[in-house]
Amino acid sequence: MIKKLLILVALLFCASSTFADDINVWKKSTLNQILQSGELRVGLDPGYMPFEMKDKRGRLIGYDIDLAKIMAKEMGVKLKIVPTTFDGIIAGLLTGKFDIIIAGMTITQKRNSKINFTDPYLVIGQTILLNKKYKDEIKSAKDLDNEKYIITAKLGQTGEIVARKFFKNAKINTFDTESEAVSEVLNNKAVAFVNDQPYNAVFMTGKGKNKLIHLDKPLTYEPLAFAIKKGDPDFLNWLNNFLRQIKNDKVQNIYEKLYKKWFVDTSWLRKVQ
Structure with missing residues (x-):
């Protein structure tokens, strides 16, 4: 009886420890921090048509900007764009200047050794x-x-x-x-x-x-993806599910509409020239 009781106590201790570990991981997750702060901070480099650029009035527009707006809306938070030069954008992410890079960034092995990438949201060359x-x-x-x-x-x-x-x-x-x-x-x-x-x-x-x-x-062959810090499975899971949803939702056709808006219809050029 005592032996069974000790085993039960040990199992309960392991379960509580695992639960506590899960809670700590969630608290450290970028996704949790975004939800707590009510703000999604996105790093990008304006000037990369048609992904991110400034119009004649100085407002940021582009394919990535629209994606970031949709992402923030789905999270239920405000969007904050953090303009950053591209050669320093990974350092900006690693030092916490923003939560995610949405900047037409190509997945490369060298970059992947420093940061994690989501599934591709676009493939180019x-x-x-x-x-x-x-x-x-x-x-x-x-x-x-x-x-x-x-x-x-x-x-x-x-x-x-x-x-x-x-x-x-x-x-x-x-x-x-x-x-x-x-x-x-x-x-x-x-x-x-x-x-x-x-x-x-x-x-x-x-x-x-x-x-x-x-x-x-x-x-x-270059797949473009969102980039986040390493060791954050919760945020990576959310982002990949977000991509699957907008790509496969045939009712709203978000993905198709965005592509046509920025890569097929070039009327937006009048706003930046």
């Missing part, structure tokens, strides 16, 4: 915008791998990584913003610009029209 005067000289991406060519990309983005990987003989110049990097091509100071396919496609409907050529065959 890197393409090239070429100065039109080189149309007869350069027929494909491989023709750019020459020491006489200057190629531009945004500092810290996947475009820079891809440019250095694919074009080892060319000179790679990086800039703080996409607009600075692509302007070098427009102003005949560089031959080509490497960036995400959606950005390049949108740019070609505006400033690049009749001036650049879009080599639109993707060089890479």
Whole structure:
């Protein structure tokens, strides 16, 4: 009898310890902290069309902005956007400046060693915008791998990584913003610009029209995802379920509507030009 009682006490102790551990994990969860504070803080780098940018009135708009608004609404909290330069955005997350990165960030193994990614919310690839005067000289991406060519990309983005990987003989110049990097091509100071396919496609409907050529065959396969701190399974679970819901809900068609708004219909360009 005493032996059975001791076993029962031990089982109850283990159960209470497990319950206490679960409570502590939940208290430390970013999701719990967001719900307690009533505010979702999102880190992103404005200037990356059509994901995040400023309109003529200085307001932040874009695909990622709309996603963040929907996310905050589903959580029942306010949204706070924290503008951050892309090359310092992971450090900003790790030091607690914001709760999540929603910035068109590509999943890479190097980044994944520091942070955790959700399931992809969009899949893209890197393409090239070429100065039109080189149309007869350069027929494909491989023709750019020459020491006489200057190629531009945004500092810290996947475009820079891809440019250095694919074009080892060319000179790679990086800039703080996409607009600075692509302007070098427009102003005949560089031959080509490497960036995400959606950005390049949108740019070609505006400033690049009749001036650049879009080599639109993707060089890479790049899943874009939300990024959070490691060791936070509750937040990761919520975010992945959020993505599944908006992608598969055929009644509201949130995912499809967002894609058409920012990647098919380019009327929003009038707001930023």
